Amino acid sequence: MANMEELDGSTSNVIYITEEHRIEWTHEAAKELLKLYDEKCDMLDSGIISTQKKLWEFVSKDMNKKGYYYTGAQCENKWKTLKRTYRNKMDKIDKYGHKRPCPFENEITEILSKRPQESTFNRSFLSSKLGRLKKKDDFYYQMNLNDPPGFSDDGESQDIKNVKLVQNADTTDEDFLQNTEYVVQDSGSSQIVEEISELRKVVTKQNKVQSDILRQSNELNQKIVHYLDGATQRECQTLELEETRMEQQNEIIKQMKLQNNLLQKLLDKLG
DNA sequence: GCCTGAAAATGGTGGCGCGT
DNA sequence: ACGCGCCACCATTTTCAGGC
Numbered sequence A: 001m002a003n004m005e006e007l008d009g010s011t012s013n014v015i016y017i018t019e020e021h022r023i024e025w026t027h028e029a030a031k032e033l034l035k036l037y038d039e040k041c042d043m044l045d046s047g048i049i050s051t052q053k054k055l056w057e058f059v060s061k062d063m064n065k066k067g068y069y070y071t072g073a074q075c076e077n078k079w080k081t082l083k084r085t086y087r088n089k090m091d092k093i094d095k096y097g098h099k100r101p102c103p104f105e106n107e108i109t110e111i112l113s114k115r116p117q118e119s120t121f122n123r124s125f126l127s128s129k130l131g132r133l134k135k136k137d138d139f140y141y142q143m144n145l146n147d148p149p150g151f152s153d154d155g156e157s158q159d160i161k162n163v164k165l166v167q168n169a170d171t172t173d174e175d176f177l178q179n180t181e182y183v184v185q186d187s188g189s190s191q192i193v194e195e196i197s198e199l200r201k202v203v204t205k206q207n208k209v210q211s212d213i214l215r216q217s218n219e220l221n222q223k224i225v226h227y228l229d230g231a232t233q234r235e236c237q238t239l240e241l242e243e244t245r246m247e248q249q250n251e252i253i254k255q256m257k258l259q260n261n262l263l264q265k266l267l268d269k270l271g
Numbered sequence B: 001g002c003c004t005g006a007a008a009a010t011g012g013t014g015g016c017g018c019g020t
Numbered sequence C: 001a002c003g004c005g006c007c008a009c010c011a012t013t014t015t016c017a018g019g020c
Helices: A027-046 A052-065 A072-096 A105-114 A123-130 A173-187 A190-270
Strands: none
Touching (some): A027 A052, A027 A105, A052 A072, A072 A105
16 A cells, blocks of 8 residues: 555554545454444434434544544445445355355344344335434433433433433534533543443333333233123123013913913813 | 425445455 | 445435425
């Protein structure tokens, strides 16, 4: 590689640019990219990040903090390339059964398995799944590290451990980005992002468990309702049968009375 | 409230140049 | 031949402003 330009003063995480301004991705940088992308996707899912574009800006900023100087667009491109390479490899496995090592196969598999909508081209599904979770005007999120989202009732707490990521209609996305940057830097950088991500996972898990319980409860209730409906129906049928039986008995009694009358008249004539 | 068209967002793909 | 990084373009969906 001729005429390389070293952008980073440190000896590690060195990035080179060629005469044609082609950047190079080191193995470590790509691995970091996948890790950050996975994290940021979690934040996108939970609505902390509003769009994919912002996601790549955040990834880029975090990469910069770790000494990897790539733009959001470059990060996005790298992800696309990695995904394409991954798919090509998988296609070849399907077609020819043989396998050459695919870089970051495990990492990409994990990311795609968590987000199946990304593994195939299906925009409508993607949109319905992720959605634009919030309209820009509604964009108002609060994160509290002591309490997972939705579990805190003290939004005004001044506890320094707490972190708030807030954007309302009066703030621009850029303001929000900068404020978020400020808060995150002040509060311990990527560790907090990781904690948010972890907390989100816990909440998601709890929500899933709750959802499962509710679903099972609903199924049980439906069965009970179904059983009760059946019981009511059977009871109605029993009543109807009973009524019919009573009517038949009345009819029998009526006929017997007529018979008795006739017999009485016959006896009177005979004797 | 509904409709419409422009703009934005997003993922996929083809092609180019380069290196191996 | 193949892989990689990048760019440009396409198809589709969503958002949003404007008009009725």
